[in-house]
Amino acid sequence: xTECVMPVEQxxxxxxxxxxxxxxxxxxxxFGPIRQAxxxxxDGILPAIQVVGSAGSGRTLLTQALAAEASERGLTVAVLxxxxxxxxxxxxxxxxxxxxxxxxxxxxAVLTDPDWTLALFHVHNAxxxxxxxxxxxxxxxxxxxxVSLPDLQSRLARGAVYPLTLPTDEDRLAVLQRAAERxxxxxxxxxxxxxxxxxxxxLGRFIALIDDLDRQNSRDKCGIQIAQVRHALARFxx
Numbered sequence: 001x002t003e004c005v006m007p008v009e010q011x012x013x014x015x016x017x018x019x020x021x022x023x024x025x026x027x028x029x030x031f032g033p034i035r036q037a038x039x040x041x042x043d044g045i046l047p048a049i050q051v052v053g054s055a056g057s058g059r060t061l062l063t064q065a066l067a068a069e070a071s072e073r074g075l076t077v078a079v080l081x082x083x084x085x086x087x088x089x090x091x092x093x094x095x096x097x098x099x100x101x102x103x104x105x106x107x108x109a110v111l112t113d114p115d116w117t118l119a120l121f122h123v124h125n126a127x128x129x130x131x132x133x134x135x136x137x138x139x140x141x142x143x144x145x146x147v148s149l150p151d152l153q154s155r156l157a158r159g160a161v162y163p164l165t166l167p168t169d170e171d172r173l174a175v176l177q178r179a180a181e182r183x184x185x186x187x188x189x190x191x192x193x194x195x196x197x198x199x200x201x202x203l204g205r206f207i208a209l210i211d212d213l214d215r216q217n218s219r220d221k222c223g224i225q226i227a228q229v230r231h232a233l234a235r236f237x238x
Contacts, residue, residue: 022065023069027178030167041133048133048134050157051136051162058167060105061204077102082110090120093119101134102134104136108140111152121155141157142156166201166203173192176206177192185224209236212235
């Protein structure tokens with residue numbers, strides 16, 4: 001299997017424990033159009049995509065799902081979480097131009113930094129020349145962001161824009177039911193209603209809740225009950 005190439009600095013961050021969901025696990029009601037676009041990206045039909053959405057809309061979840069799918073296909077892929085690495089040297093991007101797929105999460109975190117924008121400019125040009133694919137995520141399209149290097153902005157803005165909206169209760173329920181199917185949980189209607197009514201609105205935090213429930217269930221072997229959901233939610237608000 002092709003190794004997922006990651007910068008050393010990124011490997012030191014507590015991000016590898018994040019749950020990995022496949023593209024097919026994501027509810028089509030919210031992610032249908034962007035999910036197909038990501039498949040097209042991996043197939044080489046779309047060389048660049050901008051995923052645009054507010055916090056909680058599932059941008060980071062999409063990057064994880066795309067990276068997992070790319071890796072399963074034997075493609076080299078890296079996710080660069082720019083908000084977390086923005087204070088590190090931009091030299092860490094050297095070599096990423098040789099990847100099949102490069103994912104830049106939270107793009108706006110570095111776009112006013114001259115050193116970072118220059119480094120990304122060179123990586124972007126080389127990645128394009130090598131036939132690599134690029135996914136960026138941000139709260140707004142690149143064309144609406146403040147970028148210290150106009151040439152970088154013009155190149156990144158060529159990517160097709162796919163907006164995300166905040167997930168509905170139906171979206172979160174679909175994610176919960178898919179998680180239950182994958183993990184072999186038997187969830188009563190009462191537990192499902194409680195989790196949706198009391199759980200986080202942010203999709204990322206809702207999935208973190210599901211992950212917490214999975215750890216509880218693996219330890220206690222008592223199934224997912226309202227008490228377990230309540231206990232997990234108490235830790236969220238602690």
